Every structure is written in structure tokens, then in C-alpha cells.
Amino acid sequence: MTSIALSRQERIRRTLEHLRAGTTDESDGVMWFGPEEFTDPRIAARERDHVFGRVPSIVAHTGELPRPKDFLTLRMPRNQVLVVRQDDGGVKAFVNACRHRGALLEEQEKGSCRLFSCGYHRWSYDTDGKLRTVTREGTFGDIDREAHGLIELPCEERHGFIWLIDDVDVPIDVAAWLGPEVDEILAGYHLDRLLAYRCEGFDEPANWKIMQDAFIDNYHIQYAHPNSAGKHVHTNVQAVEDFGRHARMCSPRKKIDRWLDEDPGDRDLGRYVIDGHFLLPNSTLLRQPDDHFELLTFRPHPSDPGRCRMEMRLLVPSIEDSGMDPERWRKTWEKNWDILLAVLHQEDFPLLRGSQLALTSANAGGMILGRNEVVNQIFHRELRKLVS
Ligand code: FES
Ligand SMILES: [Fe+2]
The missing domain is CATH 2.102.10.10 (Rieske [2Fe-2S] iron-sulphur domain)
Incomplete structure (x- = not known):
């Protein structure tokens, strides 16, 4: 794990090294948490006030x-x-x-x-x-x-987004909140030039952190998504940059395997990885190989810790910028969106609704984030700072 921004080449080289060695970036230790973090109305109230009421x-x-x-x-x-x-x-x-x-x-x-x-x-x-x-x-x-x-x-x-603080009296400064590294990374994507091809919201019976955790998790891919994402993306292999609040995580696609035994030299292997960004407090921004993005956001319900709203946005280059003919452009993104929806509804949502149900058990017991769950650890570490 590093705390300085790596070049694309460096990130990809690191993921290749991990793949060759069967390793991934790791935190120093495991992290403990309790089920009440997802069910306790007092904790939920503190998150509303000290997280959403304080930061963009x-x-x-x-x-x-x-x-x-x-x-x-x-x-x-x-x-x-x-x-x-x-x-x-x-x-x-x-x-x-x-x-x-x-x-x-x-x-x-x-x-x-x-x-x-x-x-x-x-x-x-x-x-x-x-x-x-x-x-x-x-x-x-x-x-x-x-x-x-x-x-x-x-x-x-x-950076092509509208940011909000959910309290009247707090000054907003998105650049300061992002910090210089992440501000520069986002500026480099020119997200304002993209088109929000589709946006949809889902009201789910799960705590917002259960949902957010699942969408920064590279450890569950082959187990929860064996016939979808698991076919295309490696599991438990990530190069993570920890920028203090926010993080960037580079995940290799399986197509990169052809470079395992061969030195890629100076070749740009950008199309063999997905660059994920965790933006504290509640967003995951995924940069897919052909320069389209998916933005996933998770907001707590105003009163019920067991409910949240997820929003998914597919951000794509316009027809002109993509150079595609309009029919192919439409078909490409329509298909892409349908696949995203199918994975959500058939694979992630049932699993995460079950998590909320199980965590509501009176004796659910303590739980653990592994050393390999680096970005989840960053999320919970930073959230604890905001709430305390
Ligand atoms: S005009 Fe809005 S509440 Fe009366
Ligand atoms: Fe998932």
C-alpha cells in the first residue's frame, strides 16, 4: 500500500507482481467491528450529523x-x-x-x-x-x-459532480476535502465532458455501510459473482493507494494474464485493469478500461439504520467523442447498463439484504476485516474519525 499517487504504469506493474506472487496489498493488521454499527439508531444519528452534515x-x-x-x-x-x-x-x-x-x-x-x-x-x-x-x-x-x-x-x-453538505451552517470546499492527490486525479478524468447515460436509485433494506463495503470489496468477486464479474476480474488482487481519507485501488482483469510470463515493457496495459476510487464518505467511482465510469453512492435513510438508498450512474463519452455510430453507441451502453442491473439485483442485493437481517441478530457476535480488505479498513478507519 502506498500513500503517494502512483503512475498508471506503476499501479499496473504492482498488480502484475501481486498476480505472479499470489499476493495483494495488505494493511498492518485485521480490524474488528460490531454488528451494532449497522443497527444502532444512536450510531446512525451520529453518522447523519457528523458525516453527512459535515463533509461533502x-x-x-x-x-x-x-x-x-x-x-x-x-x-x-x-x-x-x-x-x-x-x-x-x-x-x-x-x-x-x-x-x-x-x-x-x-x-x-x-x-x-x-x-x-x-x-x-x-x-x-x-x-x-x-x-x-x-x-x-x-x-x-x-x-x-x-x-x-x-x-x-x-x-x-x-470535477463534473454536484457535491453537497447536508447542513446549512457548514462551509463547503470540495478541493480541500479531496486533498491534492485525489483532486488532481479526478481533474485528469474530465468527468464533466461525459454523459450520464443512465442514473437509477434503489431503496434497499440494508445499512448504507453494508452496501458501501460491498462496492469496495475485491475479496468477494469470485465467490459472490462466479458467473459474472468473477469471470473477468481477479479476486483478492489489488494495488491500493491510501490518500488519508480517500483511496484508489487498481484491480487486474483476467485478460492481463497473457502478460504474466512475458515482460510488457513500456506497453500501456490500461485496458487490463479497473481503477476504483473510494471517495469518503459514500462513493465508489470505477474507471473501466474504455474510459467510461460507474459511480455508486450510498446514503443512509433519515431515521432507520436498516435502510439506505443506493444510486448508480453510468457515465460515458458522448457519441461525438466516442466516434461510434449512434446505433452502436446506444446498444453498447444499453447492454452495459443491463448487465450492471442484473448483477445488482440477482447477486449483490440478495446477499446484502441477508447481511442486514443476520446482523440484526441479538447475538451476531464481533466481526473482522482482514488485512487483505484494505479499502474497507480505510473506509471504517476514516468513518470512525468523523463520528468520534
Ligand atoms: S404555501 Fe406552502 S405551506 Fe402554505
Ligand atoms: Fe458484489
């Missing part, structure tokens, strides 16, 4: 709000949120609650809107959050309009 997490890809007045809504662990593209091209996030008596202001998941108008008594707000109309104003009484615009949440757009 990704809520969307830039391309999901292409034009001014485009909006999307989501449920963060602490707030119902409305994210709106502004006329100046920037993006703002608000608590999605009317300032009159708190009705849910925007009910649609996505759309475009000149004015947000409340369904209860028809107060309305401009897209920058200003209170525009108080209906029947003559009888309502005097209020300070300036002070009754929508409540704004800290929000920033960087």
Missing part, C-alpha cells in the same frame, strides 16, 4: 442539470433537498420545504421550472430561492420576504 458527498453528475432552471430533488439523511441550475450557470441547493408551513415544495424527482410554487397555499419562489409570492398578502400580515426565501445548503460543482 456527491449527489449528481453535472450533466443531469444541463440548462438553467433544471432541477432535481433528493432525500439526504438530514434534509429533503432541491438542487437547481441557476441562470448564471452555477448550481444551488435548498431545503425542499416551503417557508410558510413546511409543505414539500417540489414533488417531482427531476424537471425544469421557472418558479417553484407550493401546492398548499401557492406561495412561490424564484429558482435562486427568493420568496416571490405570498398569496392573499393583504390578509396574511407583514413578513420580511428577504428572510423567508428557501433555506440554502452548501453546494459546489467540481
Whole structure:
């Protein structure tokens, strides 16, 4: 394991060395944890406040709000949120609650809107959050309009993503949160030029950490996915860079085996590996060989430790950038998306729902992360720092 950014060549060489030796990057020791981390409402409350209410997490890809007045809504662990593209091209996030008596202001998941108008008594707000109309104003009484615009949440757009802190009073600085290495790595991908080909959310009966753990885990591949990912990706072989909060993990595909006995020299073996990125607190960004990405995010439910929302996004080069003909482009990504969904629904979700069920047992006992589960250890190590 290293704590400095390696070149692509160095990462791939390390994975090849591991493959040849039957080894993988390892932490110093095993790590213990208890089942209550996935079931205790007090721990869940601390995570909502001290993790999601303190640090930035990704809520969307830039391309999901292409034009001014485009909006999307989501449920963060602490707030119902409305994210709106502004006329100046920037993006703002608000608590999605009317300032009159708190009705849910925007009910649609996505759309475009000149004015947000409340369904209860028809107060309305401009897209920058200003209170525009108080209906029947003559009888309502005097209020300070300036002070009754929508409540704004800290929000920033960087590296093609919209990031949010789920608390009004915390300043947001995504570059500082990422740190120089990860900020530079993400900048290098030009993710803002990609297209969010498909985005889908799944409300699952499992703690968000059970889900997040599964999507940084290279140890389960051949056992849980023998007929899908296990056929294409090696199990228990990773070169990991630990950047303090975040990590990058390079996993070899099986096609790399042809270079086990032969020295690849200066050849670019990029297409034989998957570069994964764990972005604390709750995202996995996978860079696949032909320069498309999958983003997986996991958010706790606002009150139930046994539920969460996962979102999956497939980010791909546009038809023009890919040089593909439109029909082939569409078919390629449609097929890709269908495979991702099938693996989720048939393999990961049933397993992880079972984990939540089992961990809810009164006597589930203590559990262990192995030395080989390096990225999971980083996730839990950093989470403990935030929560404590
Ligand atoms: S609650 Fe929105 S206008 Fe009354
Ligand atoms: Fe899996």
C-alpha cells in the first residue's frame, strides 16, 4: 500500500507482481467491528450529523442539470433537498420545504421550472430561492420576504459532480476535502465532458455501510459473482493507494494474464485493469478500461439504520467523442447498463439484504476485516474519525 499517487504504469506493474506472487496489498493488521454499527439508531444519528452534515458527498453528475432552471430533488439523511441550475450557470441547493408551513415544495424527482410554487397555499419562489409570492398578502400580515426565501445548503460543482453538505451552517470546499492527490486525479478524468447515460436509485433494506463495503470489496468477486464479474476480474488482487481519507485501488482483469510470463515493457496495459476510487464518505467511482465510469453512492435513510438508498450512474463519452455510430453507441451502453442491473439485483442485493437481517441478530457476535480488505479498513478507519 502506498500513500503517494502512483503512475498508471506503476499501479499496473504492482498488480502484475501481486498476480505472479499470489499476493495483494495488505494493511498492518485485521480490524474488528460490531454488528451494532449497522443497527444502532444512536450510531446512525451520529453518522447523519457528523458525516453527512459535515463533509461533502456527491449527489449528481453535472450533466443531469444541463440548462438553467433544471432541477432535481433528493432525500439526504438530514434534509429533503432541491438542487437547481441557476441562470448564471452555477448550481444551488435548498431545503425542499416551503417557508410558510413546511409543505414539500417540489414533488417531482427531476424537471425544469421557472418558479417553484407550493401546492398548499401557492406561495412561490424564484429558482435562486427568493420568496416571490405570498398569496392573499393583504390578509396574511407583514413578513420580511428577504428572510423567508428557501433555506440554502452548501453546494459546489467540481470535477463534473454536484457535491453537497447536508447542513446549512457548514462551509463547503470540495478541493480541500479531496486533498491534492485525489483532486488532481479526478481533474485528469474530465468527468464533466461525459454523459450520464443512465442514473437509477434503489431503496434497499440494508445499512448504507453494508452496501458501501460491498462496492469496495475485491475479496468477494469470485465467490459472490462466479458467473459474472468473477469471470473477468481477479479476486483478492489489488494495488491500493491510501490518500488519508480517500483511496484508489487498481484491480487486474483476467485478460492481463497473457502478460504474466512475458515482460510488457513500456506497453500501456490500461485496458487490463479497473481503477476504483473510494471517495469518503459514500462513493465508489470505477474507471473501466474504455474510459467510461460507474459511480455508486450510498446514503443512509433519515431515521432507520436498516435502510439506505443506493444510486448508480453510468457515465460515458458522448457519441461525438466516442466516434461510434449512434446505433452502436446506444446498444453498447444499453447492454452495459443491463448487465450492471442484473448483477445488482440477482447477486449483490440478495446477499446484502441477508447481511442486514443476520446482523440484526441479538447475538451476531464481533466481526473482522482482514488485512487483505484494505479499502474497507480505510473506509471504517476514516468513518470512525468523523463520528468520534
Ligand atoms: S405551506 Fe406552502 S404555501 Fe402554505
Ligand atoms: Fe458484489
